[in-house]
Amino acid sequence: MRSISIDTNTLLTRHADVGIVGAGLAGLMAARELAAAGVSVCVLEARDRVGGRTWTRPTSDGTLLDVGGQWIGPTQQRMNRLVAELGIETFKTWDIGENVQYRGGERHTYSGAIPTTDPLVAGDVMEALLTLNMMAMRVPLETPWTASDAAVWDSQTFATWIDANVSAPGARTLLELAIQAVFSAEPRDLSLLHVLFYIRSAGGLMDLLGVTGGAQETRFITGAQTVANRLADALGDRVVLGARVHTIIQDDAGAQIISDTLVLSCARVIVALPPTLAGRLHYRPALPGLRDQLTQRMPMGTVYKVQCIYPKPFWRDAALTGQASSDTGAVRITFDNSPSDGSRGVLLGFVEGDEGRVFGQRSPQERRAAVLECFVRYFGAQAGQPLDYVEQSWAEEEYTRGCYAGYMPPGVWTMYGAALRAPIGRIHWAGTETATHWNGYMDGAVQSGERVAAEILAALEIHPTSRV
Ligand SMILES: Cc1cc2nc3c(=O)[nH]c(=O)nc-3n(C[C@H](O)[C@H](O)[C@H](O)COP(=O)(O)OP(=O)(O)OC[C@H]3O[C@@H](n4cnc5c(N)ncnc54)[C@H](O)[C@@H]3O)c2cc1C
Structure with a gap:
């Protein structure tokens, strides 16, 4: 192994066949697949939790809120299969009643898929x-x-x-x-x-776009992060938390992944990060220009996920789904995000794109007031008296930097697309942004984990049954 200029003497060292950067669904799925094939793995995760863009947090009264990814749909076969395998309980998003549309200063209700009367x-x-x-x-x-x-x-x-x-x-x-x-x-x-x-x-x-029959159809009783938690539980001490990776070194002999707490030597590396974060790591030797410039050109979206908790889902009494769409205000899309037993009412809103960019510059009090103003406009005065208000900005998250996913502005697919998944030496790329099915979604993250594991088994010339 080539010597490195970083002083790693004070850090713990470890060896695995494959080192994985990031314990989101992509990294954890890759680890699961490789471990099942008898390959030794170690997943290095910067945060003190697994799940990345899925994150389930309890409110002060114990109501579980997904502040990140939360829904799966009927055609997301990988997530549906995984959830069934892990025995995780799900339920249908509340979709009974009429929807609200707010346009040009007027509020109307409607039924059907297209939000217009x-x-x-x-x-x-x-x-x-x-x-x-x-x-x-x-x-x-x-x-x-x-x-x-x-x-x-x-x-x-x-x-x-x-x-x-x-x-x-x-x-x-x-x-x-x-x-x-x-x-x-x-x-x-x-x-x-x-x-x-x-x-x-x-x-x-x-x-x-759809709820019933679409990507917003199904939720998790104990929250979407349960999936990552279960995968990590099964991997045990192969997942290391609080290990922010900053440098990846590779040469003929192998690779080293250097984190704040641990140096991992391995034969292959999986970087399971959104491309923009993958581009912030140091690589020795430096990556080819095409790959680095790709990571310079895949920004993340901007979103605040905001939720108000009420004693009960009062809008259901008015035969409303809790879904609203609007051309005005900070929150332009809402959903009923109440727990499966309806023991609390939760209204969920998204502050997206330009609204999200402006929203982040306001004070917390102004943000809360702006959200309540929207919810009252869509669902009436009761919406102005929540028990609790919870907001999550993903652009502020150091280890995500925006959501829901990295996207391509003009010119990127045609000039840089080939660099999205192509391995570079010992380094392989995963993460939902590399998926071909349900790109940007949890399902895409799972697909990318499976794909990269297969890629590595082929590179190591390991057949799933040849090792124990
Ligand atoms: C608000 C919101 C709503 C969403 N809604 C949905 C939805 O309803 N349905 C759906 O399917 N998808 C949804 N998504 C998208 C979905 O959550 C993601 O597509 C998926 O979780 C991505 O998984 P991943 O493993 O590819 O990436 P991540 O989850 O981003 O995993 C990357 C991991 O790498 C870690 N990391 C970062 N930097 C480093 C470093 N230097 N060293 C070590 N570790 C590092 C991160 O902490 C993270 O754990 C939503 C996302 C958000 C934020």
């Missing part, structure tokens, strides 16, 4: 969704940059596409809302090719 707007939106779904079908998931129209689609933002293709103001507003809700970014931030890739990766736009 105007049939003309609904027609325009449906036409746009169908067009986008058809275009998305032409994006190869492994290699989006090889789509026949990739150059054209990757040269424009989604805002450009809306401008050119959707004329009715009501329909434009709904498409903008949909993009903010799915990416926690603005239509002008995103490459059209990336939006189309994402749609295909999920199976269709309504799969991304």
